[in-house]
Amino acid sequence: MSTVTWxxxxxLIESTNLFSLMQETxxxxxxxxxxxxxxCPAEFWKKTIQRLGIQFAAPYxxxxxxxxxxxxARWLPGARMNIVNSCxxxxxxxxxxxxxxxxxxxxxxSIPELDSLSNRVANSLTSxxxxxxxxxxxxxxxxxxxxxxxxxxxxxxGVVVSISESFAPEEVAKRLRLGNAKAVFTQCVIRRAGKDxxxxxxLIEANAPRTIVLPGDGASEPELRSGxxxxxxxxxxxxxxFSVECDARDPINILFSSGTTGDxxxxxxxxxxxxxxxxxxxxxxxxxxxxxxxxxxxxGWMMGPWLIFSTMLNDGIIALYEGSPLxxxxxxxxxxxxxxxxxxxxxxxxxxxxxxxxxxLDWSHIRAFxxxxxxxxxxxxxxxMQLNQPADVVKPVIExxxxxxxxxxxxxxNLLQAQNPAEFNGKAMGIDFVVLAxxxxxxxxxxxxxxxxxxxxxxxxxxxxxxDNDAVYYSACPIREGMTLRRHGDRMRVLPGHCYQSxxxxxxAMNLGGIKVGxxxxxxxxxxxxxxxxxxxxxxxPAGGGPDRLVLYAxxxxxxxxxxARASFQRQIRQHLNPLFHIHDVVAVDSLPRTASxxxxxxxxxxxxxxxxSGA
Numbered sequence: 001m002s003t004v005t006w007x008x009x010x011x012l013i014e015s016t017n018l019f020s021l022m023q024e025t026x027x028x029x030x031x032x033x034x035x036x037x038x039x040c041p042a043e044f045w046k047k048t049i050q051r052l053g054i055q056f057a058a059p060y061x062x063x064x065x066x067x068x069x070x071x072x073a074r075w076l077p078g079a080r081m082n083i084v085n086s087c088x089x090x091x092x093x094x095x096x097x098x099x100x101x102x103x104x105x106x107x108x109x110s111i112p113e114l115d116s117l118s119n120r121v122a123n124s125l126t127s128x129x130x131x132x133x134x135x136x137x138x139x140x141x142x143x144x145x146x147x148x149x150x151x152x153x154x155x156x157x158g159v160v161v162s163i164s165e166s167f168a169p170e171e172v173a174k175r176l177r178l179g180n181a182k183a184v185f186t187q188c189v190i191r192r193a194g195k196d197x198x199x200x201x202x203l204i205e206a207n208a209p210r211t212i213v214l215p216g217d218g219a220s221e222p223e224l225r226s227g228x229x230x231x232x233x234x235x236x237x238x239x240x241x242f243s244v245e246c247d248a249r250d251p252i253n254i255l256f257s258s259g260t261t262g263d264x265x266x267x268x269x270x271x272x273x274x275x276x277x278x279x280x281x282x283x284x285x286x287x288x289x290x291x292x293x294x295x296x297x298x299x300g301w302m303m304g305p306w307l308i309f310s311t312m313l314n315d316g317i318i319a320l321y322e323g324s325p326l327x328x329x330x331x332x333x334x335x336x337x338x339x340x341x342x343x344x345x346x347x348x349x350x351x352x353x354x355x356x357x358x359x360x361l362d363w364s365h366i367r368a369f370x371x372x373x374x375x376x377x378x379x380x381x382x383x384x385m386q387l388n389q390p391a392d393v394v395k396p397v398i399e400x401x402x403x404x405x406x407x408x409x410x411x412x413x414n415l416l417q418a419q420n421p422a423e424f425n426g427k428a429m430g431i432d433f434v435v436l437a438x439x440x441x442x443x444x445x446x447x448x449x450x451x452x453x454x455x456x457x458x459x460x461x462x463x464x465x466x467x468d469n470d471a472v473y474y475s476a477c478p479i480r481e482g483m484t485l486r487r488h489g490d491r492m493r494v495l496p497g498h499c500y501q502s503x504x505x506x507x508x509a510m511n512l513g514g515i516k517v518g519x520x521x522x523x524x525x526x527x528x529x530x531x532x533x534x535x536x537x538x539x540x541x542p543a544g545g546g547p548d549r550l551v552l553y554a555x556x557x558x559x560x561x562x563x564x565a566r567a568s569f570q571r572q573i574r575q576h577l578n579p580l581f582h583i584h585d586v587v588a589v590d591s592l593p594r595t596a597s598x599x600x601x602x603x604x605x606x607x608x609x610x611x612x613x614s615g616a
Contacts, residue, residue: 003382006396006419016415018283018429021047030416030426031498038432038454045075045430045458048279052313055085057245064456070483071470072463073456075272079248083271084154087312088115090289095317097144098292100333102323109144114151116239117144121152123238130182132157132244135254137181137208139163139172139199141190142298142320145214145231147308149185150299157244159268160253164300164515165190165197169205170576176208178266178466179254184208188216192324217322248272254465255302257404257516264521265472266465267405274309276407276430276459281310283429284412285341285370285398294319294334295343295370301515302404303343303372316340326351331358335388338365345373345514347547349380352387363388368415370398373514375502377545381421399424401490401502403516405473406431407459410451410488411500422545424500431457434485435492435500440478443494450506451492452478452485460486503541508602510539510548512581519602522550525577529568531561534592538605540584543613549584553592553605562588585609 013019018033024047027033037044042063058080065074088111096114099107130136136153138160140146153160161179163172176184186199186208200213200222213224214231224230251268281287293311297303311318321333325348334342342363349371352358369384376399385394396419402409412428419425427433434442435449443449453460455474463469477485489507492500505511508519522537534555539548552569556562566586573581587609593601 003378003421004385004394006385006394008396008415008417013416016286017051017288018286018414018416021051021283030414034427034429034432037429038457041430041456041458045275048282048430049275052275052278052282053086053089054081054083054275054313055089056081060248064458066456070455071474071486073460074249074462075458076248079271080245081248081271082155082157082243082246083252083274083309084118084151085243087151087309090315094290094315096312097147097318097320098337099144100319100321100323100329100337102327102329104329104332104336106333106336114144114148115241117148118151118155119239119242120235120237121149122155122242123240124234124236125152125156125158126242127236127238128234130156130158132246133159133250134183135159135161135179135181137161137163137176137179137184138299139165139184139186139203140214140299141165141187141192141322142296142304142307143322144320146185146299147318147320150305150308154252155243157246157250159251160299160305162253162255162300162304165199165298166515166578166580167300168574168576168578169202171578172202172208173206174263175256175266176206178256178263182209184211185214186211187214188221191217246271253305255305255404263466264518265405265467267461268463268465269305269407273407273459274305274313276457277306277309278313279430279458280400280402280408280412280428281306281314281316284400284409284414285310285368286415287311287314287316287341289315291316291340291367292319292337293317293341293343294321294337294339296321296325296330296348297343302407306408307343326355326357328357331361334366335361335363339363340365340367341370342366342368343370343372344384345547346371346376346380346545347374347513349384350377350546353380353383358387361388364390364393366395368396368398370400372400372402372409374511374547375504375541375545376422378420378422380545385421397421402428403488405461406453406457410453410457411492420499422501423495424502426498431460433488434480435494436478443492445494445496448491448493448503451488451490452480453488454480454483455486504548505539506603508538510537510550512539512550513547515578515580517578517581519600521577522552522573522581526552526569526572529565529572531557531565533557536592536600536602536605538602538609540606540609540613550581551585551587551605551609552583553587553589555591556588562586 060076060079065077096111097109211228253269256264401411409428432454491503536553
């Protein structure tokens, strides 16, 4: 398949939120408006807050307080607010959520209905004795009830602890502990792609605190532990509007990002972080009033809260599907619901293309796709840009790269400039970075280097619950123009015209099917497998783009230990880490490369494997 390029029409450019901002400021090019957004942050964020209609109980004194340094910037000091108030401020006659199901049925939840249900959640939690600052976990699929639960926890001043429904009990227990969760919302069982995921049973195994259990997907309801509550028994009828006033810096959500060390990093979002998410949705994804925004995800990952805030703060409509995004029913839902902006991950697109389940539908109403989580494939995305469109019509893909610790992206395509598949055509508004070679000099077009961010930026983490934010992100980083840069861990190829292309990770983290995980987490999980003397886990990016492939390098005590190693490794990962992580290859070696201080050289192992694959 030949590659395609998308070119924006003059009419489309002039209809974008980004062009509207340029008209307000008198700035005529994207490079210039981006430079203004990072060089004049007070003006940029003041305008963005006004455009998004963010509501305050007490106004902020200034946009950013840098008295403790850029790495510990405090945004909107003095502001009193609850970000949820800004989610329900627009046209209350419009739907809030459209839900699709595998049987083809659609249902609509209005803004008053979602507001009322979230008020019931907030009032029910308060009547149970929960108060402002209490952490409450969500271990749920993404449904209307899950959205209402999330917003209700925030309304009563609580803090959501986000846990992906795919994690095994050990990982669930770890996140409950790190987030100091006092209660959990879950579902009895969810069914995905014909498989049942027993969420409540996994929580019991994780020794979870008091649990509120929503009905399951067709399975018989289990007997509950003493103290646990069924959803209907928990939810009272009190719909009185309830919103606790908070400081802008008060946490709203604890999310987790895996890195190169043992425990995942516990990252708190506060009431200002959703403004970053919504800013990206406003300027780059061009979400406008009434748009249907669909992104298959859950509240266990940053894209779940991102979907809620980016859509609702831009007066859009959330589109949810209660099934697997890899089935034809999801693709039909995109057609029937008339989705405007569809989020994907590269492995999803590859699966659609291979199975043919997304073809012969009408997706003409899609204005743009967006993609995150993994490096994209030029071939797959050339196909996607023309999928289910009229002849000769090409739709753009908003390539989107960032992280939980940023509240959004640092790279994001814009709709003002041409786009090639699997390329970024610009930086994200309000944040800046440099790509440095190994000699710490800026990369020239054609070169590949490591991304270093420039602090401060709204949404960027300034604290961790279980670590030193400065040590994790700034220690031993290069200094440019008197400023210590911030480590992010991505590698990028610099292209002409201020464009970029992902080259995977620079650190020991990897993306397995869109889920970021650290080598150390996998290695720790597998260290007890019989016959293994030493082990290293590396992520190998495929040449054509897509998710990393998990390759294990192992030193065995004797040759016969290799025979059953792969099955033992996979079983251990499935039971103790995440069943979605699949092993691509196991390589037996006599020893692993290490530094003088005994640190594993993961990059050297990646290089070796890629050389073998290429025949070098």
